[in-house]
Amino acid sequence: MAEDGVVTLYNNAAITDTKKNPVSIKVGLTQMLRGGAILEVSNTNQAKIAEEAGACCLVITEPNRQGISRMPDPALIKQIKRAVSIPIMSRSRIGHFVEAQILERVGVDYIDENEVLAIADEFNFINKHNFRCPFVCGCRNLGEALRRVREGAAMIRTQGDLSGTGNIVETVKNVRSVMGEIRILNNMDEDEVFAFSKKIAAPYDLVAQTKQMGRLPVVHFAAGGIVTPADAALMMQLGCDGVFVGSEVFDNCSDPYKRVRGIVEAVRHYNDPHVLVENSCGLEGEMAGLNVTEERMEQFGE
Template sequence: MPGQSSVAPFPTNGYTIYEFTGRPSSSTNELARVHTGVIVEVKDVHQAKIAEEAGACCVLFSQPIHEGISRMPEPLLFKEIERAVSIPVIVKIRIGHFVEAQILDCVGVKHFDESDEASAADAENFINKHKFKDSHFVCGCRSLGEALRRIKEGAIMVKTQGGMSSITGHITETLRNVRSVMSDIRYLHNMDENEVFAYSREIAAPYDLVKETRELGRLPAIHYAAGGIVTPADAALMMQLGCDGIFLGLEIFEYPNPRDRLRRMIEAVRNHSDPEALARAAFGFGPA
């Protein structure tokens, strides 16, 4: 991104990966690990180990308090999870709560998720992510304009989300929002260059990022989907629509044999264009 970290796509093994320049090499390596895959929400060391063993590219650490609402997790438990797994650990913080980010930054957290509207501390003012020089932020979106506003604030990953309760299995809102973002990107990509400035005003997004999105033909950040994704077919659907990966919520651990369910979801993401592989992943998957 101009003036921040530049994002350059290049093909590898059929996927598009992003090279983030202007970051320390260790951070770049961790970003490369989550360019595509499955990120699993966990609340303790045991769940984090299950997610890693199943093949998750990353875990999202959160501690729900009541009816899905969460606050800054216990820093000590983060350190325990960090020591227990070799994959990156993202920590969920409340929207706009920059002091939570400051505290966690001091104890070594480098990956933050600022996307949970149910736990927003300040829904009008998001964290200025550029102040956290070596950290990476994940933010949620439901439209192209919202995604680009979060990227301008410093988000390195956006997740297009719908209803965030996976246990209900309602993928409809997530599907609608993913299709909307992808449709708007295609519309922008085919737009005359002279129309881009007016379109950026229409969607209330920064002109430089709208222009960059038009040139890339996709978001200038890692793009995941979240909400209501509960079967291998759901996971493959998000991937075939153009997402880089998916988030799975804590509900996955409420099913019998969560390790096997996670492994099948991850296989579906890795083989999302292969109907035979998807059939194998779905065979005996159990109730959604």
């Protein structure tokens, strides 16, 4: 990976200092989240429930997503920061480095350059080396993941369903794609890595590092459609380091704490069937609002 000191700023008036946090420190900060569940929240009450249930980090989002989705109101971020003691993450639009500058100034612990929001720049991602704050970026395959790492991402989020339906099929497909490409890479002869890196359009040095490590060189989480303890354990058993859980787990739920706590425990004990059974019991009624009915499927198909 490139050291931050050799990366130029956007301009001389940039409000960040590249010498504060080198890449190694940013990657170390994201390592603290391994083995945990990151919960998406949109108000103080949800944030407190998630913290009490054992979430390792919170993603703050706007409660109303109609129209153009942008970064959340800085006032909401400050309000939730005062209410909880766990790390805070917030989203910026892809390519919108000024939103990222604002989020960093507000004091978030991590910035998620997220495709769920509207895209600000169709061709360029944020140069994440220009920021002290660690960045999280999404991917759907290994090449995309390593391109984001080259741009400075300290955590990769394999993204699935973006519509909040609770459908995990896209997430499973994309996680298996990333893990499958890593297994193919691991079995390659050293001479074949050059051609493979060209095929997936990824930097050769990061491809070689991935082969050597047998995994992505940064923390790898899964996101999209993860709404039950079984979903979370599935992602962990497929090889992820943790999961993102959408705010839909709080919707139409009489006891959101129970649901969130069950997911957190499933991430921590994903190979223990006794814990998984215990945390999956009694959730059928809680999941009613997340069932994908024929009417909803027709709606998403339009």
